[in-house]
Amino acid sequence: MRYTTTRNTDEKKMLSSSQAILKGLGNDGGLYIPETIPSFSLTEIEALKDKNYQEKAMAIFKKFLTDFTGEELINCINGAYNLKSFSNIKVTPLHKLTDKNHVLELYHGPTCAFKDVALQILPYFLTTSAKKNCDKRTYVILVATSGDTGKAALEGFKDVPGAKVLVFYPNNGVSNVQKLQMATQEGKNVDVLAVEGNFDDTQTGVKALFSNMDLRQKLEDNNYTFSSANSINWGRLVPQIVYYFESYLSLVNEGTLKTGAPLNFSVPTGNFGNILAGYFAKEMGLPIKTLICAANSNNILDDFIKTGTYDRNRPFHRTMSPSMDILISSNLERLLYLLFDGDGNLVNTLMKNLNEKGAYTIPDRLLEKVKGSFWSDSCSEENTLLTIENTYKKYNYLIDTHTAVAQFVYKQYQKSTKDTTPCVIVSTASPYKFNSSVAKALMKNTESVDEITLLNKVSEFTGVPIPRSLDNLDKKEIRFKDIINKDKMLQGVLNFLKLQ
């Protein structure tokens, strides 16, 4: 299987999967994408029914990462998905609310958010890829994070030989727990900088660093090279396909679903990476009917799916689901490429419009295609809190703010379409990661206590244990507290690498 970029304007440059993972982003600014989507027949899907998570991962990776040997893939999988990293033996277990409403818990990894599923394995993919391509340079992973990617990348890459990680996060755009998690990160090869501004400022800053040719040259001269752990990297996307198969087959095993019967997923969406993995699963043949794109008040994707116009000329809202506070959803570009049947020129034109005018519109014919697979709506702050409270009261089950957005939008979907297909709510974070909002939804008078006391209060109130990686946050040393202006990000890189 070969990989091309979404903006393949000139001659088609094809890379192997390991090369695409190493490069992260194309020189033309496009994202790497496989030239075809491999398919699974229902018989093949059925045959995965009794396999464990690791074996399912193997079956899927084999189709996409075709230049990796079986042994290399097994090493990557076993290094990432084990009980040292994931507290649940199933890796991504399903929780039943009703026969038709399950929750897919993607937060049992070391940082308590779904990013771990991909970022625990990406360092293995990357180091294996470097070895395969006889690449001896040190990989400098630059990360722009709205909170969860940063911590998950730090955990995944800490003390990995041949890699260094520098994380930038918006100073006022992450939760207290997220800030503490990053400030106390361990490892000799890591650095963390808070940036004045919002996530889009941070992401734009990192993209500018990637395309700064002087800086790239300086790195090459010193045996360094950039790569990305953001969801623009194909190595982030492919591991996320696995849990769509895993949850579908769990429901088949449970007897809730017959193989071949349709299933919907409701996905709390920001950068469009998670839901795009669902779309790949659907295109591969997994019987997914509708992918419900759940947005918070930053409802740019919701508007796009409803109208065909993507317009970032709008106010940016800070919400209690900050991992979705995004106005430029990078991975949407991959969907556009697929909709345009691989016409990179068309994608290029839209991306130019986005850059220059902040907006683009797709033709009606393609909007109909989008609507054939996606449905969308958004959830207000008030409804996020109410959904956490109602889900707790009704099912005695605790969800975080992002999951609440997905649950609320699923209910809207049901009301609006009367579709009774079972639905899996994709749960992207532990409720303890967005503790203050969860506490606000469940209890009164929580404003004045510190974060750690609050974790304990919520745990006492609900009886749900605090995940072990969050339980000792107050006992860890604060290592990173620098706050910089967004025009100082370049200096941050130079300082980190001790280059001038």
Ligand SMILES: *Cc1c(COP(=O)(O)O)cnc(C)c1O
């Ligand atoms: C990253 C993240 C999301 C959004 O996922 P995308 O792949 O960017 O759409 C949702 N919820 C949480 C908790 C996240 O960390």
